[in-house]
Amino acid sequence: MSNNGNNHTNKENNKELDYYIWIEKALDDLKQKNIKRHVVHGGWTPSGFFHIGNARAELMIPTFISKSLKDEGFEVKHNLIIDDFDDFDKIPKGIKVNEAEFEKHFGKCLRDVPSPVEGYANWADYFSKQVLSALDEFGVKPNILSSYDCYKQGLYDEAIKIVLNKAEEVRKIWNEVTSGDKPKGWYPIMVVCEKCGKISTTKVREWNGQEVEYLCTNHRNYAEGCRHKAWVRPEKGRAKLPWRLHWPATWFIHGVTFETAGKDHFAAGGSVESGRRFLKEIFGKEPPYQIPTEFLLVDDAKLSGSSGNVISLRDWLDFAEPELLRFMMASYKPQTVINFDLHSNKFFLLADRYDEAERIYFDKKEEKSKRERQLAEIYKYAQIREIPEKMPVQLNYNIATVIVQTFPEKPLGEIASIIHEKGWIARKTLTSQDKQRMEKRLQLAKNWLERYAPEDVKFVVQDKIPRGLQLSDRQREALHIVASRLNEKEWDQKELFNEFYIICQHLGLNNTDFFRAAYNVLLDKDRGPKLAPFILTLGKERVAALFGKA
Numbered sequence: 001m002s003n004n005g006n007n008h009t010n011k012e013n014n015k016e017l018d019y020y021i022w023i024e025k026a027l028d029d030l031k032q033k034n035i036k037r038h039v040v041h042g043g044w045t046p047s048g049f050f051h052i053g054n055a056r057a058e059l060m061i062p063t064f065i066s067k068s069l070k071d072e073g074f075e076v077k078h079n080l081i082i083d084d085f086d087d088f089d090k091i092p093k094g095i096k097v098n099e100a101e102f103e104k105h106f107g108k109c110l111r112d113v114p115s116p117v118e119g120y121a122n123w124a125d126y127f128s129k130q131v132l133s134a135l136d137e138f139g140v141k142p143n144i145l146s147s148y149d150c151y152k153q154g155l156y157d158e159a160i161k162i163v164l165n166k167a168e169e170v171r172k173i174w175n176e177v178t179s180g181d182k183p184k185g186w187y188p189i190m191v192v193c194e195k196c197g198k199i200s201t202t203k204v205r206e207w208n209g210q211e212v213e214y215l216c217t218n219h220r221n222y223a224e225g226c227r228h229k230a231w232v233r234p235e236k237g238r239a240k241l242p243w244r245l246h247w248p249a250t251w252f253i254h255g256v257t258f259e260t261a262g263k264d265h266f267a268a269g270g271s272v273e274s275g276r277r278f279l280k281e282i283f284g285k286e287p288p289y290q291i292p293t294e295f296l297l298v299d300d301a302k303l304s305g306s307s308g309n310v311i312s313l314r315d316w317l318d319f320a321e322p323e324l325l326r327f328m329m330a331s332y333k334p335q336t337v338i339n340f341d342l343h344s345n346k347f348f349l350l351a352d353r354y355d356e357a358e359r360i361y362f363d364k365k366e367e368k369s370k371r372e373r374q375l376a377e378i379y380k381y382a383q384i385r386e387i388p389e390k391m392p393v394q395l396n397y398n399i400a401t402v403i404v405q406t407f408p409e410k411p412l413g414e415i416a417s418i419i420h421e422k423g424w425i426a427r428k429t430l431t432s433q434d435k436q437r438m439e440k441r442l443q444l445a446k447n448w449l450e451r452y453a454p455e456d457v458k459f460v461v462q463d464k465i466p467r468g469l470q471l472s473d474r475q476r477e478a479l480h481i482v483a484s485r486l487n488e489k490e491w492d493q494k495e496l497f498n499e500f501y502i503i504c505q506h507l508g509l510n511n512t513d514f515f516r517a518a519y520n521v522l523l524d525k526d527r528g529p530k531l532a533p534f535i536l537t538l539g540k541e542r543v544a545a546l547f548g549k550a
């Protein structure tokens with residue numbers, strides 16, 4: 001937004017206060033640029049695993065920006081660039097291959113390396129397919145563009161020619177930004193060696209306006225050149241621009257107006273700084289609007305596609321609805337680190353906040369606080385399908401984990417009915433969509449428990465008194481009284497909860513000691529889910545029988 005005092009009116013100042021979420025601010029900044037047709041980009045190199053951290057800058061943020069622009073009536077093109085023309089320089093952890101077999105391909109482009117897994121055309125194809133096959137489920141629908149194909153089709157030919165003709169200017173900018181010392185006569189271009197097929201081992205020493213002369217002697221610590229020497233036309237995929245030029249060339253070719261990237265690219269001397277200068281000074285275009293995007297940490301660790309410690313989009317679908325990932329990404333400003341915690345019940349907070357946003361969105365009340373309006377707005381960006389008229393049924397994630405553990409043998413459909421009957425959800429009748437939604441969350445909770453949950457969330461309902469159980473006389477007596485009270489009549493949660501306190505008071509038993517005794521007997525643990533509803537869900541006869549034997 002323009003900041004020169006004169007045209008900075010009060011109205012604009014007030015408008016600033018009206019932003020509820022960061023997407024609106026970005027949209028407003030883009031509108032100031034008076035561009036009619038927008039091109040929104042994300043990009044990724046398929047050298048290793050794509051994780052949900054990549055999804056933030058390269059898929060989700062571009063998707064939200066595209067949506068906001070479209071909703072404002074702009075013509076928008078959303079592209080995802082797959083940088084499969086990049087060279088292969090390491091084998092990521094977490095992929096089992098014969099290393100020696102693959103190391104000989106180091107230095108070739110990712111499309112020319114065999115697939116690490118059978119059934120895929122090549123290295124890039126294998127890793128790309130894992131991502132692309134999941135996009136639909138997240139409601140992300142970019143045009144997919146392969147760099148390799150774009151170069152082969154000649155899309156980059158003009159950009160390459162410009163770079164070679166202005167090699168001296170490029171060199172100056174490159175050295176200025178990177179504090180580098182590229183020598184005079186340096187040409188920033190990577191020719192694919194016609195003899196050995198490697199792309200990172202060639203260097204160009206001459207350009208005659210039509211052809212370049214290259215030598216395959218640019219040895220790397222991971223790849224050796226074959227010493228081939230030849231003249232070639234650097235077009236139609238015979239050569240590639242190095243990353244610092246490939247990126248702005250891509251902006252130039254497609255007329256990119258928005259693209260974010262991980263914040264490491266935005267460091268001083270990084271590829272954002274050089275890219276923006278190259279675009280302006282070499283290609284003569286205005287750089288796109290960019291937002292430095294922070295990392296996403298999982299359990300305090302940065303995800304890395306080459307280290308194998310990743311949560312892929314597919315992994316996400318095992319434990320949470322895709323809307324929750326979108327919700328998380330839309331909630332946090334890109335400049336904020338997301339510290340996602342999958343191995344503690346803090347993970348429930350995300351699900352809870354999503355459910356809360358849903359309730360607020362469907363709440364018809366007119367006066368909403370700023371926070372409520374933010375949540376409702378973020379909820380909209382999280383949606384993949386059309387939002388229904390009526391609020392869908394909500395099954396709290398935490399409760400879902402309790403119930404699936406309470407009835408480990410029962411089919412999910414049956415569990416959904418029990419949840420309804422026992423009053424865990426506020427819904428008179430369940431539609432088939434409601435049931436589907438509940439079964440889905442139950443399945444996700446089950447998967448989460450199996451793969452990620454910490455021990456303190458897991459439990460097994462006991463069918464006999466745990467061995468070695470040690471209770472005081474008062475604890476025993478309290479459980480016996482609960483057992484006989486349970487048999488006396490039908491209870492509701494609140495009544496039963498109050499009864500626990502009456503019994504404790506009567507016996508002079510500490511409440512904490514009472515609850516511990518109950519969980520010791522029911523779960524062989526010191527803690528557990530809320531006791532009164534838990535007992536009623538388990539069935540009071542079953543609990544009474546067990547407590548009676550304590």
Ligand SMILES: [Zn+2]
Binds near residue numbers: 196201216225227228
């Ligand atoms: Zn070679």
